[in-house]
Amino acid sequence: MKPDPASPVAVAAEAQWVEGELVRSLMRTQRTTRYLGLLLVPVFVVMLWSDASLAPLLTWAGFAAVVALARFTMLRRYDRAVAESGTAAQLDFLHRWAALWPAGSIVWGISVLLFFDRAPLADQFVCWLVLAGMAMFAINSLSSHLPTMRRSLDALALTALAAMSWRIGVELGFGVAVDHWWLVVLLLIFWQVLRQAGLRQHVTLRKNYELQYRNNQLIESLTRQTQAALEAVEIKNRFLASAAHDIRQPVHALGLYADWLGSEPELVHEIAPKIVESTKAVNALFDSLFDLVRLDSGKIRLNIEELRLDKLLHDLELQYRPLAEAKGLRFRVHAVAGSVTSDPILLQRLVGNLISNAVKYTTEGGVLVAARMTRRGPRIEVWDTGVGIAPVHQREIFREFFKVPGHAGTDEGFGLGLYIVSRLSHILGHPLELASRPGRGTVFRLLVHPTDRGHAAQRAASAIDRLKQGRSDLGTVTTGAGTAPG
Template sequence: MSSTHPPTLPAPADERDADAARVPDSVEVDAALVDNVLATLRGLQWPSLITAVVFSALLWRQRGGPWPLIWGAIAMAAELAWMALLRFHARQVMQGSAAERAHFGRRLRWPWALYGALWGCSVLIFAGSQGASAALMVSWLILVCIGALSIAALAPHRPSLMAYINSFAGALVVSYAVVLALLPQVAWINGLMLVLLLVYWFALVHIGRTQHEVFLRAMTLQHRNALLIDSLQARSADLEQALDARRRFLAVATHDIRQPVHALRLYADMLQQDPDQVDDLAPRIVKSSAAVNSLFDNLFDLALLDWGRLHPVPQPVCLHELLTDMEVQARPAMHDKGLRLRLRTSRALQCARVTTDRVMMQRILGNLVANAIRYTDQGGVLLALRGTLSAPRLEVWDTGAGIAPHEQAQVFQEFFKSGQHTGTQDGFGLGLTVVQQLARQTGCSVSVRSQLGRGSVFRIALPPASVHSGCAPG
């Protein structure tokens, strides 16, 4: 006998790839760039604080008075605020999604703009002081270094980089112009320095953009390589599981198929020895050969679907005639088991026709009806056409054993058989897989509702756009 739960195939890697792709690549990359910037800044927290202290001391030495101390206090408060923000990012934001981390990075533009303006405006402290030109030269050189270092730290995240550079260099240019305006005399070298400062601003923007593009390409490539590796690993795992499932299925099918084949050989030997038993043996031969044919038909359909070689051929099909034909085909099997077969068609759909593949629809209904008969010992089977032209559906009801709630989501998987049914007489676990794949080919959807001990109902929802009214024969 076959195992209670034959091997089931894993969900395709494409489905997992689709779930991963719900977050766009640009968001993932942007989040990674934000993380990169803030990780770099975490290593520069104390050097930045020390620089602010040293620079404010230099300002106080050159100018004296309260303004250097006020600027230094504001700068140190800003550095401490950045420390707190970086700690918040590391402890909470980093645990969030890519979209949340990217949004956090975009919100940092204003803090970066204020921080850059704070450093750029430091030149104003020298306004009106003795020897201001020499002091401005020293502060300018220091600030040039600070601006250049900012590119290395902020280049990965363009919004932060541009906000800082433009506010820093813009404040620097304006502050330097104000200082020059307050000088009693302006030498030509001071005007040249202002021009050089404008060139410096342009250079910062150009170099920053170039560095950002380098970081962006590198991070995008790294992200896509990671996705590719994950996808390859997932597909490899799926392939291994699929091959393992196929191997186990072949072992199960080989064992189970021996029963009807062995029975056919036994019946043939009995007929050869005693031809008078033909009336008794003929139904058994038909039943055994039908089991083998059903397996081969399902395997052939699955192979064609997997290879993409089975395509629907749309044509007008009368739904009522489709059910009537199925009733005629199923009546002998129902009679053999002593079951009742009923047909119900909604009045609104008596003349409904659907543009679909007739053979595929017959195969779908045939597998569902065969399953209903196989698992029903008392009562009967109902074929129904219900709904409206805008929402038609075919239904197959039975009063059989039913399906456990935890198994209903698995019945369409390849090789799955309920724990209550084992052996070849209960099928090979392929019929419903074929039903679902053929339904997808024809644009239909299949659902199941079942209750243990009371039976099941399978519903085929037809695409409304393909249904129309008309009684002309197809």
């Protein structure tokens, strides 16, 4: 099986992190080399004191000292303000100080004018050796940031070549020995060899940081998955405890009613309705469990077709009006003619759960189910005059097995109805809005956008992935304050 390709966002995040670490590596090496240039300046001055003109030598030494001190200033500012910052700040700082490295290289390249074909051969050899050592040292100290390294090497080599060309062509009129030309050729070869060596070292450093980033991401991913697995186990344990508690009462009641009916069969008309209610409670639990299993396993089947809004609400009215009237509630339906594109079974289950929830948490007043045509498309609304939902709980109620503390009616539920609603609305592509005021009531508004089969299947698959990573998929639910109808 081939691994999934990284998303462009992930690739960009990795590249940004790696760039930041490369800049940090560059600045760390600069701390260890900041004294080198300053210490080599007096060495050059002492070696060339009797060979070079005093004024040019001291002028060059002054410029070299200024560049070395500028490096001290740069490193102090970096340590004080940027060292702990993010990648953007690191790159911005490097951009502002980028000219410092080629400037130092130019100053050292100009030193060739002081000794080339002027000093004794032994002194020239030592000076060339120092410059070659500085160039090779730049490979180790600057290769973490390839542009900086290349600019520094190029500035040093080109300045040295320019100085040699000036001495050979202008001052000596090309009347030089062959070894001078060989020295130019060796400098060109050495320059290109250093560029290639720096490139290879930079590639090695970059790959090391990329590997480090991916290892960190893998560790974080494993940590998240482990935490998600632990949370899932905890949730399932809580659910089993809650389900065992919730199912014990109707099952126990069924046993009592059966014994009672067996001993007093003449009371069948009184006992039978109680048995039916207890059976409905058990069936409701298992229906929720089956819905949950299908959603979490990704085995939900979609049957997208056009359906009439008025027929959908009429079917729901036949199912839920008796429940509302049994509690003494008014149950009203307002439907407009029109059709929507969705899965009829899943949409009916979604709206049915909203109606069931409204009836369950309403003790007086009524429930209104309405279908409206809006500028955004068909919308189904479920209003109630129930207990309402406090703002602090308005997102939590869509989570698995969540029950609002202290709400009348929560003892009868399993904390799955609205969780299933949020999952179905996400899969079908029907955004859900919630508005509620404690003590006044609640309204759910479902915007029934046309469902595309392919997109719905993708959303179902992505929802499973999000669950595996321990993340919620409540992106289609919008909450806010509202007032239910009187």
